[in-house]
Amino acid sequence: MSQALPFTALFDGYDAGYYSLPAEVIKARDTHAAIVAQPYPEPPESVVAVIERLAVETVDAVHAGTELPDVAQIGAARAAELQHQDVSVMLGYCKDIAVKRVQSAVHAHGLAAITDHLKPAHDETWQSFRRAWQTLLEHGQTEPRHLLAAPAKVRKASDTCDQLAERYVAIHTARGALARAGFTCPDDPNGKYVAIRNYHQLSPSRMAMARPPWFGLNTRQFLGWHATNGGQLWLPAPDEQKQAVWDEVADNPVKRAAGF
Incomplete structure (x- = not known):
């Protein structure tokens, strides 16, 4: 499904102050706008980058005779990467749901929009x-x-x-x-x-x-x-x-x- 706002022409005149629209329709539109405005989370350091970094740090530690780096960072990076992917997918679903709710609101209140507003x-x-x-x-x-x-x-x-x-x-x-x-x-x-x-x-x-x-x-x-x-x-x-x-x-x- 396209995640763009449906029926944009319906809202252009409303935003210009030419007419009102049912509150339920405007609420659904505003919810869609707020969802679209939600920023995607910044991607974490990739597992590959963490492994490469730890390899360098391990060799440096052995050379210097210091404590080895914690390899548990690899698991944490893998979990963070997976969570980032899941959140990104979830936000896409949120946008799809918001679009459907705008469509539902327009279908439910379209006749009132004509008779009571336009x-x-x-x-x-x-x-x-x-x-x-x-x-x-x-x-x-x-x-x-x-x-x-x-x-x-x-x-x-x-x-x-x-x-x-x-x-x-x-x-x-x-x-x-x-x-x-x-x-x-x-x-x-x-x-x-x-x-x-x-x-x-x-x-x-x-x-x-x-x-x-x-x-x-x-x-x-x-x-x-x-x-x-x-x-x-x-x-x-x-x-x-x-x-x-x-x-x-x-x-x-x-x-x-x-x-x-």
């Missing part, structure tokens, strides 16, 4: 972005290159949009990490409703290859487009995402005819 952070981010974006709309310009000489209030709103776009990315990156942990919606394999609740209303084309109006926009522009055009951005739990899929099916005669 979702509130997302909603706060989206609401704050819409307020800042409205200030830019009232000014008449939204692109930063057109706002260099704008009033301080407008430039501050633009900076806020940039910061919130960064936070938005971190939140969805964390959600992606939880998806890789198994928190997915099989009914929405392409993630059509993973970020936009009213996707079909905004992009009603039934063609599989159709590109939505926000295709190719950067995150700030994506958020701005939805703030301007009535996008209902959300961070759904899998069951909410599933419901959005089936709400569309109810309005889609082709899918209904196919038995969906």
